[in-house]
Amino acid sequence: QVQLVESGGGLVRTGGSLRLSCVASGRAFSSYAMGWFRQAAGKEREFVGAINWGGGSPHYGDFVKGRFLLSRDNTKNTAYLQMNNLQPEDTAVYFCATGPFAYGRRSEGYDFWGQGTQVTVSS
Numbered sequence: 001q002v003q004l005v006e007s008g009g010g011l012v013r014t015g016g017s018l019r020l021s022c023v024a025s026g027r028a029f030s031s032y033a034m035g036w037f038r039q040a041a042g043k044e045r046e047f048v049g050a051i052n053w054g055g056g057s058p059h060y061g062d063f064v065k066g067r068f069l070l071s072r073d074n075t076k077n078t079a080y081l082q083m084n085n086l087q088p089e090d091t092a093v094y095f096c097a098t099g100p101f102a103y104g105r106r107s108e109g110y111d112f113w114g115q116g117t118q119v120t121v122s123s
Contacts, residue, residue, distance in 0.1 A: 002026040002112040004096050009117030012086055016121070020081040022096030022114060030074040033103035035110055036081050038092035038119075047105040048081065048094070061105070063089075086121045093118050 008020040022034065035050035049060040051070040058070040067086075072079040079096060099111030 002028055002032070002098055004098065004112055004114035006094065006096050006114040006117040009094060009119045011120045011122060014087060014121060014123050016086050017082070017084045018086065018119060020083070020094055020096075020117060020119075022079040022081075024077045024079070024098065028100075029077045029098070032098040032100060034070075034072055034079040035097045035102050035104075036070070036079075036094060037097060037107055037110075038090075038094045039116075040089075040092040043092075045095075045107050046092075047107070050103050050105075051079070052103060083119070086119070088121045088123045091119060091121050 003025045005023050012018055031053055033050055033052045036048040037045050038048050039045040047061045049070050051058040055072045067084050069082040093116040095114055095116045097110035097113045101109045
């Protein structure tokens with residue numbers, strides 16, 4: 001079992017940056033890939049990106065276009081999502097997720113989810 005807690009969300013102006021953190025409990029964290037998803041009001045959950053267990057081979061949703069960067073520190077059981085050049089359309093609740101079959105773009109492949117952190121980008 002893995003428990004995930006996100007933090008770092010907030011209100012930022014267009015063009016600003018935020019870094020989200022996801023702290024995991026459980027020994028399995030370093031064995032699993034970590035994914036990030038987001039869900040805007042009234043919309044379906046959307047894949048943001050995922051990074052493998054060792055912190056390599058990140059891949060991102062098409063909308064990211066080089067603005068976001070994934071990383072992780074297994075010594076701290078923490079994953080990070082650095083978001084730059086934020087736009088109003090990035091406003092959403094952001095979730096981290098993991099599991100033994102994590103890494104893909106589909107949310108069904110992730111077994112453990114955090115509670116989410118709100119990111120709001122003002123124009």
